[in-house]
Amino acid sequence: MGLDHPDVHVAEPEAGQKPAERAYETIRSAILSGELAAGTHLREEPLARMTGTSRTPVREALHRLTAEGLALAQNRHRYVADFSFHEVAVIFELRARLESYAATLAATRITREELDRMKGLIEEIDGLGDASGEGEAERFFGLNARFHEVIIAATRSSQLRALTAQAFALPLVTIKRFVCEQEINVQRSNAQHRDIVTALERRDPEWAAAAMMSHIISTKPTALASRRPGA
Template sequence: MRDSRNGTGDAYGLILDAIDSGIYRPGDRLVESELADRFGVSRTPIREALQRLETQSLLVRDGRSLIVASLGHNELAELYVVRAELEGLAARLAARHATLEEVRVLRAMVRDDAALVDDPAALSRSNRRFHRQIHLASHNRFLVRQLGLVHRSMALLATTSLAAQGRGQAALDEHDRIVAAIEASDADAADAALRAHISRAFETRLRLDAARDPEA
Protein backbone atom coordinates (compact mmCIF):
# COMPACT_ATOMS: atom_id res chain seq x y z
CA MET A 1 0.00 0.00 0.00
CA ARG A 2 1.28 3.49 -0.83
CA ASP A 3 2.30 5.63 2.13
CA SER A 4 -0.57 8.03 2.79
CA ARG A 5 1.92 10.85 3.26
CA ASN A 6 3.23 10.28 -0.26
CA GLY A 7 -0.33 10.14 -1.55
CA THR A 8 -1.07 13.48 0.09
CA GLY A 9 2.09 14.96 -1.38
CA ASP A 10 1.15 13.69 -4.84
CA ALA A 11 -2.37 15.10 -4.54
CA TYR A 12 -1.07 18.45 -3.28
CA GLY A 13 1.38 18.74 -6.17
CA LEU A 14 -1.24 17.74 -8.73
CA ILE A 15 -3.77 20.29 -7.52
CA LEU A 16 -1.13 23.02 -7.22
CA ASP A 17 0.11 22.31 -10.76
CA ALA A 18 -3.47 22.46 -12.02
CA ILE A 19 -3.92 25.89 -10.42
CA ASP A 20 -0.53 27.06 -11.67
CA SER A 21 -1.27 25.96 -15.24
CA GLY A 22 -4.70 27.61 -15.29
CA ILE A 23 -6.82 24.46 -15.27
CA TYR A 24 -8.35 25.87 -12.09
CA ARG A 25 -8.56 29.65 -11.92
CA PRO A 26 -9.37 32.10 -9.12
CA GLY A 27 -13.01 31.64 -8.14
CA ASP A 28 -13.24 28.06 -9.39
CA ARG A 29 -14.82 25.59 -6.98
CA LEU A 30 -12.79 22.50 -6.12
CA VAL A 31 -14.87 19.41 -5.46
CA GLU A 32 -13.19 16.55 -3.62
CA SER A 33 -14.82 13.75 -5.62
CA GLU A 34 -14.13 15.42 -8.97
CA LEU A 35 -10.47 15.95 -8.08
CA ALA A 36 -10.13 12.32 -7.02
CA ASP A 37 -11.56 11.19 -10.37
CA ARG A 38 -9.44 13.60 -12.41
CA PHE A 39 -6.14 12.66 -10.79
CA GLY A 40 -6.83 9.02 -10.00
CA VAL A 41 -6.14 9.57 -6.29
CA SER A 42 -8.32 8.43 -3.40
CA ARG A 43 -10.40 11.03 -1.60
CA THR A 44 -8.44 10.94 1.66
CA PRO A 45 -5.17 12.41 0.24
CA ILE A 46 -7.26 14.85 -1.83
CA ARG A 47 -9.02 16.02 1.32
CA GLU A 48 -5.69 16.42 3.17
CA ALA A 49 -4.18 18.28 0.21
CA LEU A 50 -7.14 20.67 0.11
CA GLN A 51 -6.74 21.36 3.82
CA ARG A 52 -3.05 22.11 3.27
CA LEU A 53 -3.83 24.48 0.38
CA GLU A 54 -6.44 26.23 2.52
CA THR A 55 -3.90 26.67 5.31
CA GLN A 56 -1.57 28.31 2.78
CA SER A 57 -4.43 30.65 1.71
CA LEU A 58 -4.40 29.29 -1.84
CA LEU A 59 -7.97 28.11 -1.28
CA VAL A 60 -10.71 29.93 0.63
CA ARG A 61 -14.11 28.94 1.98
CA ASP A 62 -17.29 29.85 0.18
CA GLY A 63 -19.92 28.45 2.50
CA ARG A 64 -19.08 24.77 2.79
CA SER A 65 -17.11 24.73 -0.45
CA LEU A 66 -13.49 25.54 -1.24
CA ILE A 67 -12.65 27.84 -4.12
CA VAL A 68 -9.36 28.98 -5.60
CA ALA A 69 -8.42 32.25 -3.90
CA SER A 70 -8.02 35.49 -5.81
CA LEU A 71 -5.76 38.43 -5.07
CA GLY A 72 -7.18 41.92 -4.68
CA HIS A 73 -5.22 45.05 -5.53
CA ASN A 74 -3.75 45.46 -2.05
CA GLU A 75 -2.85 41.77 -1.76
CA LEU A 76 -1.18 41.91 -5.16
CA ALA A 77 0.87 44.93 -4.11
CA GLU A 78 1.89 43.22 -0.87
CA LEU A 79 2.92 40.09 -2.74
CA TYR A 80 5.12 42.02 -5.16
CA VAL A 81 6.78 43.96 -2.31
CA VAL A 82 7.76 40.72 -0.60
CA ARG A 83 8.77 39.13 -3.88
CA ALA A 84 11.06 42.04 -4.80
CA GLU A 85 12.78 41.92 -1.41
CA LEU A 86 13.34 38.16 -1.42
CA GLU A 87 14.21 37.86 -5.11
CA GLY A 88 16.65 40.76 -4.81
CA LEU A 89 18.34 39.01 -1.90
CA ALA A 90 18.49 35.77 -3.89
CA ALA A 91 20.21 37.56 -6.79
CA ARG A 92 22.63 39.24 -4.37
CA LEU A 93 23.57 35.90 -2.80
CA ALA A 94 23.78 34.22 -6.21
CA ALA A 95 26.32 36.84 -7.29
CA ARG A 96 28.42 35.81 -4.31
CA HIS A 97 27.91 32.05 -4.30
CA ALA A 98 26.80 30.79 -7.74
CA THR A 99 29.12 28.24 -9.29
CA LEU A 100 30.42 28.60 -12.84
CA GLU A 101 28.10 25.77 -13.84
CA GLU A 102 25.07 27.51 -12.36
CA VAL A 103 25.92 30.72 -14.20
CA ARG A 104 26.24 28.80 -17.47
CA VAL A 105 22.82 27.25 -16.90
CA LEU A 106 21.29 30.72 -16.33
CA ARG A 107 22.97 32.05 -19.45
CA ALA A 108 21.67 29.11 -21.50
CA MET A 109 18.15 29.71 -20.20
CA VAL A 110 18.20 33.32 -21.40
CA ARG A 111 19.53 32.23 -24.78
CA ASP A 112 16.99 29.42 -25.22
CA ASP A 113 14.04 31.54 -24.09
CA ALA A 114 14.51 33.84 -27.08
CA ALA A 115 12.62 31.21 -29.08
CA LEU A 116 9.59 31.56 -26.76
CA VAL A 117 9.00 35.30 -27.00
CA ASP A 118 5.82 34.84 -29.04
CA ASP A 119 4.45 32.11 -26.75
CA PRO A 120 3.51 33.77 -23.42
CA ALA A 121 2.38 30.54 -21.76
CA ALA A 122 5.61 28.70 -22.56
CA LEU A 123 7.69 31.74 -21.69
CA SER A 124 5.88 32.02 -18.35
CA ARG A 125 6.76 28.41 -17.50
CA SER A 126 10.37 28.99 -18.48
CA ASN A 127 10.40 32.24 -16.51
CA ARG A 128 9.49 30.33 -13.36
CA ARG A 129 12.33 27.89 -14.00
CA PHE A 130 14.74 30.79 -14.50
CA HIS A 131 13.80 32.41 -11.22
CA ARG A 132 13.94 29.07 -9.44
CA GLN A 133 17.48 28.60 -10.72
CA ILE A 134 18.48 31.95 -9.23
CA HIS A 135 16.91 30.92 -5.92
CA LEU A 136 18.96 27.72 -5.91
CA ALA A 137 22.11 29.62 -6.88
CA SER A 138 21.75 31.69 -3.71
CA HIS A 139 22.74 28.55 -1.78
CA ASN A 140 20.47 29.54 1.10
CA ARG A 141 17.89 26.87 1.85
CA PHE A 142 15.77 29.10 4.10
CA LEU A 143 15.48 31.76 1.40
CA VAL A 144 14.63 29.11 -1.20
CA ARG A 145 11.86 27.84 1.07
CA GLN A 146 10.34 31.30 1.55
CA LEU A 147 10.51 32.06 -2.15
CA GLY A 148 8.72 28.79 -2.80
CA LEU A 149 5.80 30.08 -0.72
CA VAL A 150 5.79 33.38 -2.60
CA HIS A 151 5.80 31.68 -5.98
CA ARG A 152 2.98 29.37 -4.94
CA SER A 153 0.92 32.49 -4.28
CA MET A 154 1.84 33.74 -7.76
CA ALA A 155 -0.19 30.79 -9.08
CA LEU A 156 -3.30 32.72 -8.02
CA LEU A 157 -2.72 35.26 -10.79
CA ALA A 158 -5.06 34.31 -13.61
CA THR A 159 -2.86 35.74 -16.37
CA THR A 160 0.84 36.27 -17.00
CA SER A 161 2.26 39.77 -17.43
CA LEU A 162 4.38 38.26 -20.21
CA ALA A 163 1.27 38.28 -22.41
CA ALA A 164 1.44 42.09 -22.65
CA GLN A 165 2.65 43.48 -25.96
CA GLY A 166 6.45 43.67 -25.96
CA ARG A 167 6.80 42.41 -22.40
CA GLY A 168 8.32 39.05 -23.39
CA GLN A 169 11.38 40.55 -25.09
CA ALA A 170 11.75 43.21 -22.40
CA ALA A 171 11.72 40.51 -19.70
CA LEU A 172 14.42 38.55 -21.52
CA ASP A 173 16.58 41.68 -21.76
CA GLU A 174 16.12 42.14 -18.01
CA HIS A 175 17.05 38.49 -17.42
CA ASP A 176 20.20 39.07 -19.44
CA ARG A 177 21.20 41.98 -17.20
CA ILE A 178 20.53 39.93 -14.06
CA VAL A 179 22.71 37.07 -15.29
CA ALA A 180 25.47 39.48 -16.36
CA ALA A 181 25.58 40.93 -12.85
CA ILE A 182 25.64 37.48 -11.24
CA GLU A 183 28.36 36.40 -13.67
CA ALA A 184 30.41 39.48 -12.74
CA SER A 185 29.94 38.68 -9.02
CA ASP A 186 28.43 42.17 -8.62
CA ALA A 187 25.98 41.67 -5.76
CA ASP A 188 24.65 45.25 -5.77
CA ALA A 189 24.01 45.19 -9.53
CA ALA A 190 22.34 41.77 -9.35
CA ASP A 191 20.06 42.92 -6.55
CA ALA A 192 19.16 46.13 -8.40
CA ALA A 193 18.57 44.34 -11.72
CA LEU A 194 16.30 41.75 -10.14
CA ARG A 195 14.31 44.36 -8.22
CA ALA A 196 13.90 46.43 -11.39
CA HIS A 197 12.69 43.32 -13.21
CA ILE A 198 10.03 42.64 -10.57
CA SER A 199 8.99 46.30 -10.54
CA ARG A 200 8.43 46.31 -14.30
CA ALA A 201 6.48 43.06 -14.11
CA PHE A 202 4.26 44.55 -11.40
CA GLU A 203 3.70 47.73 -13.40
CA THR A 204 2.77 45.66 -16.46
CA ARG A 205 0.30 43.62 -14.43
CA LEU A 206 -1.30 46.78 -13.05
CA ARG A 207 -1.68 48.10 -16.59
CA LEU A 208 -3.30 44.85 -17.70
CA ASP A 209 -5.70 44.93 -14.74
CA ALA A 210 -6.56 48.60 -15.37
CA ALA A 211 -7.37 47.85 -19.01
CA ARG A 212 -9.89 45.15 -18.14
CA ASP A 213 -13.61 45.85 -18.28
CA PRO A 214 -14.53 46.61 -14.64
CA GLU A 215 -17.90 44.91 -15.22
CA ALA A 216 -16.28 41.68 -16.53
Protein backbone atom coordinates (compact mmCIF):
# COMPACT_ATOMS: atom_id res chain seq x y z
CA MET A 1 0.00 0.00 0.00
CA GLY A 2 1.55 3.32 -1.06
CA LEU A 3 1.57 6.69 0.65
CA ASP A 4 -1.08 8.07 -1.67
CA HIS A 5 -3.50 5.25 -0.96
CA PRO A 6 -6.70 6.58 0.70
CA ASP A 7 -6.60 3.95 3.44
CA VAL A 8 -3.23 5.04 4.81
CA HIS A 9 -3.86 6.17 8.37
CA VAL A 10 -3.32 9.82 9.27
CA ALA A 11 -1.95 10.18 12.80
CA GLU A 12 -3.86 12.13 15.41
CA PRO A 13 -1.54 14.43 17.39
CA GLU A 14 -0.97 13.34 21.01
CA ALA A 15 -0.80 15.96 23.71
CA GLY A 16 2.79 16.80 24.62
CA GLN A 17 4.33 14.58 21.93
CA LYS A 18 7.08 16.25 19.93
CA PRO A 19 6.55 16.37 16.13
CA ALA A 20 9.75 14.46 15.37
CA GLU A 21 8.80 11.68 17.78
CA ARG A 22 5.26 11.54 16.42
CA ALA A 23 6.56 11.32 12.86
CA TYR A 24 8.99 8.56 13.83
CA GLU A 25 6.45 6.49 15.76
CA THR A 26 3.77 6.82 13.07
CA ILE A 27 6.02 5.93 10.13
CA ARG A 28 7.69 3.11 12.02
CA SER A 29 4.34 1.64 13.01
CA ALA A 30 3.12 1.83 9.40
CA ILE A 31 6.23 -0.03 8.20
CA LEU A 32 6.05 -2.73 10.88
CA SER A 33 2.35 -3.35 10.27
CA GLY A 34 2.80 -3.55 6.50
CA GLU A 35 0.69 -0.44 5.89
CA LEU A 36 3.76 0.93 4.12
CA ALA A 37 4.88 -2.02 2.01
CA ALA A 38 8.44 -3.00 1.12
CA GLY A 39 9.84 -0.79 -1.61
CA THR A 40 7.50 2.14 -0.92
CA HIS A 41 9.16 5.47 -1.74
CA LEU A 42 9.20 7.42 1.52
CA ARG A 43 8.57 10.91 0.19
CA GLU A 44 8.60 13.69 2.75
CA GLU A 45 5.46 15.61 1.76
CA PRO A 46 3.02 12.65 1.84
CA LEU A 47 4.63 11.47 5.09
CA ALA A 48 4.18 14.92 6.61
CA ARG A 49 0.47 14.73 5.78
CA MET A 50 0.23 11.20 7.13
CA THR A 51 1.93 12.09 10.42
CA GLY A 52 0.33 15.50 10.86
CA THR A 53 3.74 17.17 11.00
CA SER A 54 6.04 19.09 8.65
CA ARG A 55 8.90 17.90 6.46
CA THR A 56 11.61 18.64 9.05
CA PRO A 57 10.32 16.14 11.67
CA VAL A 58 9.74 13.62 8.89
CA ARG A 59 13.33 14.05 7.73
CA GLU A 60 14.58 13.38 11.26
CA ALA A 61 12.33 10.33 11.51
CA LEU A 62 13.64 8.93 8.23
CA HIS A 63 17.23 9.28 9.46
CA ARG A 64 16.33 7.19 12.52
CA LEU A 65 14.47 4.59 10.49
CA THR A 66 17.38 4.28 8.08
CA ALA A 67 19.75 3.76 11.00
CA GLU A 68 17.44 1.00 12.29
CA GLY A 69 17.41 -0.72 8.92
CA LEU A 70 13.68 -0.25 8.32
CA ALA A 71 14.37 2.22 5.50
CA LEU A 72 17.06 2.23 2.84
CA ALA A 73 18.78 5.32 1.40
CA GLN A 74 19.41 5.42 -2.35
CA ASN A 75 20.53 8.55 -4.20
CA ARG A 76 19.08 10.88 -1.55
CA HIS A 77 15.76 9.00 -1.60
CA ARG A 78 14.48 6.58 1.01
CA TYR A 79 12.44 3.43 0.59
CA VAL A 80 10.88 0.88 2.93
CA ALA A 81 13.37 -1.97 3.31
CA ASP A 82 12.54 -5.21 1.51
CA PHE A 83 13.25 -8.14 3.80
CA SER A 84 13.93 -10.97 1.36
CA PHE A 85 14.49 -14.54 2.55
CA HIS A 86 18.26 -13.94 2.44
CA GLU A 87 17.94 -10.84 4.63
CA VAL A 88 15.64 -12.62 7.09
CA ALA A 89 18.14 -15.48 7.35
CA VAL A 90 20.93 -12.98 8.07
CA ILE A 91 18.82 -11.33 10.77
CA PHE A 92 18.19 -14.68 12.47
CA GLU A 93 21.93 -15.41 12.41
CA LEU A 94 22.64 -12.00 13.92
CA ARG A 95 20.02 -12.55 16.60
CA ALA A 96 21.49 -15.94 17.45
CA ARG A 97 24.93 -14.43 18.01
CA LEU A 98 23.79 -11.28 19.79
CA GLU A 99 21.32 -13.04 22.05
CA SER A 100 23.67 -15.86 22.94
CA TYR A 101 26.12 -13.21 24.11
CA ALA A 102 23.26 -11.47 25.92
CA ALA A 103 22.48 -14.73 27.71
CA THR A 104 26.14 -14.96 28.73
CA LEU A 105 25.94 -11.54 30.39
CA ALA A 106 22.46 -12.11 31.83
CA ALA A 107 23.60 -15.30 33.56
CA THR A 108 25.65 -13.23 36.00
CA ARG A 109 23.32 -10.23 36.28
CA ILE A 110 19.71 -11.37 36.09
CA THR A 111 17.51 -10.85 39.16
CA ARG A 112 15.09 -13.22 40.86
CA GLU A 113 12.24 -10.96 39.78
CA GLU A 114 13.29 -11.21 36.13
CA LEU A 115 13.58 -14.99 36.35
CA ASP A 116 10.09 -15.18 37.84
CA ARG A 117 8.79 -12.97 35.04
CA MET A 118 10.26 -15.33 32.46
CA LYS A 119 8.68 -18.32 34.19
CA GLY A 120 5.34 -16.54 34.12
CA LEU A 121 5.68 -15.99 30.37
CA ILE A 122 6.49 -19.69 29.90
CA GLU A 123 3.26 -20.57 31.73
CA GLU A 124 1.29 -18.19 29.54
CA ILE A 125 2.75 -19.80 26.42
CA ASP A 126 1.82 -23.23 27.79
CA GLY A 127 -1.75 -22.00 27.97
CA LEU A 128 -1.80 -21.42 24.21
CA GLY A 129 -1.64 -25.13 23.39
CA ASP A 130 -0.27 -25.64 19.90
CA ALA A 131 -1.10 -22.03 18.88
CA SER A 132 -2.75 -23.33 15.73
CA GLY A 133 -5.19 -20.43 15.39
CA GLU A 134 -4.17 -17.04 13.99
CA GLY A 135 -4.93 -15.26 17.25
CA GLU A 136 -2.97 -17.80 19.30
CA ALA A 137 -0.01 -17.59 16.91
CA GLU A 138 0.14 -13.80 17.25
CA ARG A 139 -0.17 -14.16 21.02
CA PHE A 140 2.73 -16.62 20.98
CA PHE A 141 4.93 -14.19 19.04
CA GLY A 142 4.12 -11.44 21.53
CA LEU A 143 4.88 -13.56 24.59
CA ASN A 144 8.03 -14.94 23.00
CA ALA A 145 9.26 -11.41 22.25
CA ARG A 146 8.68 -10.39 25.88
CA PHE A 147 10.64 -13.44 27.07
CA HIS A 148 13.64 -12.40 25.00
CA GLU A 149 13.30 -8.75 26.04
CA VAL A 150 13.71 -9.73 29.69
CA ILE A 151 17.07 -11.33 28.89
CA ILE A 152 18.26 -8.29 26.95
CA ALA A 153 17.25 -6.03 29.85
CA ALA A 154 19.07 -8.33 32.28
CA THR A 155 22.39 -7.65 30.55
CA ARG A 156 22.31 -4.14 32.02
CA SER A 157 24.01 -3.00 28.81
CA SER A 158 22.66 -0.03 26.87
CA GLN A 159 25.04 -0.83 24.02
CA LEU A 160 23.70 -4.35 23.64
CA ARG A 161 20.12 -3.11 23.78
CA ALA A 162 20.92 -0.69 20.95
CA LEU A 163 22.59 -3.42 18.87
CA THR A 164 19.69 -5.83 19.23
CA ALA A 165 17.01 -3.20 18.55
CA GLN A 166 17.52 -3.33 14.79
CA ALA A 167 17.30 -7.13 14.61
CA PHE A 168 14.23 -7.09 16.87
CA ALA A 169 12.55 -4.60 14.50
CA LEU A 170 11.86 -7.29 11.90
CA PRO A 171 8.35 -6.44 10.65
CA LEU A 172 5.54 -8.70 11.87
CA VAL A 173 4.30 -9.19 8.31
CA THR A 174 7.76 -10.53 7.40
CA ILE A 175 7.80 -12.88 10.38
CA LYS A 176 4.40 -14.19 9.30
CA ARG A 177 5.61 -14.57 5.73
CA PHE A 178 8.66 -16.69 6.51
CA VAL A 179 7.90 -18.24 9.91
CA CYS A 180 4.15 -18.66 10.23
CA GLU A 181 4.09 -20.56 6.93
CA GLN A 182 6.20 -23.15 8.71
CA GLU A 183 4.87 -25.25 11.55
CA ILE A 184 5.19 -23.45 14.88
CA ASN A 185 6.34 -26.01 17.44
CA VAL A 186 5.24 -24.20 20.58
CA GLN A 187 6.03 -27.09 22.91
CA ARG A 188 9.59 -27.41 21.59
CA SER A 189 10.10 -23.64 21.80
CA ASN A 190 8.84 -23.49 25.36
CA ALA A 191 10.99 -26.47 26.38
CA GLN A 192 13.95 -24.46 25.08
CA HIS A 193 12.73 -21.47 27.09
CA ARG A 194 12.80 -23.62 30.22
CA ASP A 195 16.33 -24.76 29.41
CA ILE A 196 17.43 -21.13 29.06
CA VAL A 197 15.85 -20.17 32.38
CA THR A 198 17.48 -23.13 34.14
CA ALA A 199 20.88 -22.10 32.78
CA LEU A 200 20.30 -18.54 33.96
CA GLU A 201 19.20 -19.75 37.40
CA ARG A 202 22.37 -21.84 37.66
CA ARG A 203 24.41 -18.73 36.75
CA ASP A 204 26.07 -20.74 33.98
CA PRO A 205 27.09 -18.38 31.13
CA GLU A 206 28.27 -21.11 28.74
CA TRP A 207 25.11 -23.17 29.12
CA ALA A 208 22.92 -20.07 28.77
CA ALA A 209 24.72 -19.02 25.58
CA ALA A 210 24.48 -22.49 24.02
CA ALA A 211 20.81 -22.84 24.94
CA MET A 212 19.99 -19.47 23.43
CA MET A 213 21.97 -20.13 20.26
CA SER A 214 20.24 -23.45 19.58
CA HIS A 215 16.83 -21.95 20.43
CA ILE A 216 17.04 -19.19 17.84
CA ILE A 217 18.69 -21.28 15.13
CA SER A 218 15.96 -23.91 15.49
CA THR A 219 13.33 -21.30 14.56
CA LYS A 220 15.24 -19.93 11.58
CA PRO A 221 13.06 -20.00 8.42
CA THR A 222 14.00 -22.58 5.81
CA ALA A 223 14.56 -22.01 2.12
CA LEU A 224 11.57 -24.26 1.44
CA ALA A 225 9.21 -21.76 3.05
CA SER A 226 10.65 -18.94 0.97
CA ARG A 227 9.81 -20.79 -2.24
CA ARG A 228 6.16 -21.38 -1.40
CA PRO A 229 3.54 -19.72 -3.62
CA GLY A 230 2.91 -16.15 -2.56
CA ALA A 231 6.12 -15.99 -0.51
